[in-house]
Each structure stands twice: as C-alpha cells, then as structure tokens.
Amino acid sequence: MANDAGNDLLRAATACAADAQLLCEDLSYLLFPRVLETPSEELQASLLFTLRQIVSGVEQLLGLTTDSDADPQSWKILSKAGLLREPRLIEYCLARIAEENLQERMDAARFESLEQLPAKLALSGDANLQSLAVTFLAAEGASRGNRPIGIARQLPADLLHLLVWRVIAVFRTDAECNEDDAAALVAAGHRILAGHDEAQTLQAAAAKLAFSLSDAARAELLDPATAGIPLFVAAIVQEFDLHFDRVIRLIDENSAAPILTILRARDLDFDAASQQLTLLRGQRKDDFQLPAYVRSFTQLSPQEARRQISLWRFGGADS
Numbered sequence: 127m128a129n130d131a132g133n134d135l136l137r138a139a140t141a142c143a144a145d146a147q148l149l150c151e152d153l154s155y156l157l158f159p160r161v162l163e164t165p166s167e168e169l170q171a172s173l174l175f176t177l178r179q180i181v182s183g184v185e186q187l188l189g190l191t192t193d194s195d196a197d198p199q200s201w202k203i204l205s206k207a208g209l210l211r212e213p214r215l216i217e218y219c220l221a222r223i224a225e226e227n228l229q230e231r232m233d234a235a236r237f238e239s240l241e242q243l244p245a246k247l248a249l250s251g252d253a254n255l256q257s258l259a260v261t262f263l264a265a266e267g268a269s270r271g272n273r274p275i276g277i278a279r280q281l282p283a284d285l286l287h288l289l290v291w292r293v294i295a296v297f298r299t300d301a302e303c304n305e306d307d308a309a310a311l312v313a314a315g316h317r318i319l320a321g322h323d324e325a326q327t328l329q330a331a332a333a334k335l336a337f338s339l340s341d342a343a344r345a346e347l348l349d350p351a352t353a354g355i356p357l358f359v360a361a362i363v364q365e366f367d368l369h370f371d372r373v374i375r376l377i378d379e380n381s382a383a384p385i386l387t388i389l390r391a392r393d394l395d396f397d398a399a400s401q402q403l404t405l406l407r408g409q410r411k412d413d414f415q416l417p418a419y420v421r422s423f424t425q426l427s428p429q430e431a432r433r434q435i436s437l438w439r440f441g442g443a444d445s
Contacts, residue, residue, distance in 0.1 A: 169223070176219040177210065183278025184289045188314050190297065200296040209292070215285055221371035224378035228355050229270070231408045235351075242354045243346050244335065258338055262331040266356060269328045280327050283319075290315045329370045332360035348392060350405060362388060366435050376438075377406055382416055384438075386423045391431035396424060 181198040185191045247259035268276035298308045347353045347361035359373050376384040389399040
C-alpha cells in the first residue's frame with residue numbers, strides 16, 4: 127500500500143515538474159523570443175522582403191518612383207545606416223509576416239470561400255455597420271494586395287513618420303538633388319503625414335468594427351473561420367486587453383501554448399479548441415510538445431487561463 131502511494135506521489139511530482147518546465151519555456155518565449163530562437167533563413171528572407179516593400183511604398187508615396195518591382199533607391203543607404211536594427215520597425219514587420227502566415231493557412235483550408243462576417247455586414251441594413259465594414263474591407267484589401275504603396279499606407283503614424291524623413295534624408299544627400307528638389311520632397315513629406323489617417327488601417331478598422339457589433343454578432347468573432355483573422359484577433363485584443371501585433375505573433379510563433387490558453391479562457395472544450403488550433407497553425411513540425419500542452423489544456427480552468435493571460439501584459443514591449 128505504501129509503495130502504491132509512493133508511486134502515485136512520484137507520478138504527480140513528475141507531471142508537476144513537466145508542467146513547470148513547460149511554463150518556464152512559455153514564459154521565456156514570451157519574454158525573450160529572439161534570444162532563445164535564432165531566426166530561420168526563411169524568416170530572415172521574409173523580413174528583408176517586407177522591409178523592402180515598405181521602403182518602396184514610402185518612395186512611391188513621395189513620388190520618387192512608380193516601379194513596384196524595382197529595389198528602393200534609398201535601400202542600400204538605409205540598410206547601412208541601421209534601418210534593419212530599428213526594433214519597432216522589425217517588430218512591426220515580424221507581426222505582418224505572422225499575419226500573412228495565418229492568412230495563408232486560412233486560405234489553404236478554403237475558408238476564403240465562406241461568406242465571412244465583414245462581407246455580410248457590408249450588406250446589412252445598419253448604415254453605421256455598413257460604413258465600418260466597407261472601411262474594414264478596403265483596409266484588408268490594401269494590406270493583402272502586396273502592393274508597396276498600399277502596405278506603406280497601413281503603417282502606424284510613428285513608423286510612417288520615421289521612414290518618410292529617413293527616405294527624404296537619403297535623397298537630400300544626393301549630389302543631383304538641388305534646393306528646389308529638396309524643398310519639394312520636404313513638402314511632400316508634410317503632405318503625406320498630414321493626410322495619413324490611422325483610422326483607415328486594418329488594425330483600427332477591425333477594432334472599430336468588432337467594438338460596434340451587437341452581442342449576437344460578436345459571437346461570430348469567436349471563430350476565425352467566420353470572423354477572419356483580423357476580426358478574430360481584434361476580439362481577443364478587446365477581451366483580454368492585449369496588443370494586436372502581440373496576439374498575432376503569439377498565435378503564429380513558437381509553441382501552441384499561448385493560443386490554447388486563450389481558447390481555454392474562452393471556455394472552449396477540447397474539440398472546438400483543436401479545430402481552431404489546426405486552422406490557425408496547421409500541422410507544424412515545431413509543435414513537438416503539443417501532447418503536453420493538450421494535457422495542460424484539459425487540466426486548466428477558464429479562470430486560471432484568464433489569470434495567466436493577465437500576466438502577459440507585463441511580459442513584453444508590445445503589451
């Protein structure tokens with residue numbers, strides 16, 4: 127009898143130790159993701175491509191080029207001057223890469239053929255919801271169009287300000303740039319920044335639309351298949367007081383633990399959570415600890431999941 131009790135205690139201790147190890151790893155990923163995990167060559171290539179697209183879009187906004195396929199004229203100098211070491215810009219690009227990954231998995235699952243919530247709202251009888259849905263769909267089209275100028279218009283105001291003046295600075299140092307050209311560039315920069323409406327960006331449009339929905343319609347935001355990625359994430363942001371880009375990256379990067387914790391906090395059962403997990407993350411080779419996370423999911427109460435999520439707000443620069 128004593129031996130059985132000892133074995134039970136040992137099994138319990140082993141399970142607790144495994145859960146503690148997983149928790150430590152998850153916290154480490156949340157706090158220091160770039161220290162623990164060296165970016166893959168694929169991620170580095172995607173990052174460079176995204177940065178080039180953004181710089182090219184800024185040059186087009188300034189009227190410096192009309193060729194979307196050519197390398198940005200200011201790219202070489204900007205990269206040497208430390209553009210690739212701007213933390214805020216890099217974090218923004220990583221979030222856009224994660225967002226694209228999530229959308230590609232949705233498209234691969236053929237959920238793009240469903241009549242998702244924004245399209246239905248654009249045809250609703252509510253004038254306010256119609257307007258918000260149309261604004262959202264326009265922003266989504268611009269962000270997914272892969273056109274540099276559309277991508278640049280989606281930038282947050284602080285990043286657009288940073289890039290506009292850096293690109294202008296590069297061209298003003300060119301020997302062929304005279305005083306009139308420099309003045310015209312500065313004037314163009316002021317016009318771009320004055321006319322930039324962050325409310326037209328995808329994040330802002332998704333937040334407004336999600337906030338304006340009735341309780342019945344908000345229920346559709348709980349499923350990415352019907353809501354679409356931006357509205358699904360916007361609902362998570364509002365429910366748990368997190369940052370949009372942080373949620374995007376928590377879903378796509380590293381382990382499945384963060385999104386499983388979010389789904390558990392919403393009181394989803396295991397089958398429903400598994401369906402959403404497969405839709406959002408696909409069959410990933412780096413989810414080797416998924417069985418342990420699934421075990422933790424079934425043992426976690428929604429209240430404890432919410433408590434864990436509340437701690438994330440103190441765990442990173444993007445919170």
